[in-house]
Amino acid sequence: MGLIDNIIVNAGIGRNHPVHRLQWKDFDLLTRVNYTATVALMLEAIPDMVERGSGQIVGISSIAGFRGLPASSAYCGSKAALTHFMESARIDLRPKGVHVTVVSPGFVSTPMVEDHKGPLPFLMPVDKAARIIVKGMEKKKRHIAFPWQLVLIARFGRILPAAWWDKLMSGREM
DSSP: OOOOSEEEEOOOOOOOBOGGGOOHHHHHHHHIIIIIIHHHHHHHHHHHHHHHTOEEEEEEOOGGGSSOOTTBHHHHHHHHHHHHHHHHHHHHHGGGTEEEEEEEEOOBSSHHHHTOOSOOTTOBOHHHHHHHHHHHHHTTOSEEEEOHHHHHHHHHHHHSOHHHHHHHHTTOOO
């Protein structure tokens, strides 16, 4: 295939289970797909990019990685791990000429959300999400998050005290 200039790593499955119903097999599968496989692919591309002093790695994470959500402990945890891995990689790789972009979408109309139980606020069509990602990649943005309404809510949630967040999320299903 030749040298890789840009790589988009996107692997994701979701399993909505309250943590008291979460089984190891579901947690393990979700973590292997959403985090481990994504990181493994990045690690394959990084050495050549560093050697050349150029390249861009784009990883698709999720707004769900911003803060824990009800019935989503495994999913939120895997996406938070991916986001933080990529943020650290960005710090390490930028001086080497390799750009790292984290993408944190909300709900995008893909097969992954077809079986989702609960609301899908600000559901976005795939083509619109793709345009946002490509535009951010071209600008070599560090972080691309959308839709803005859900990003605003999620960022607000990050600054709330834990007790307030827990109360706000109690009784909700995602």
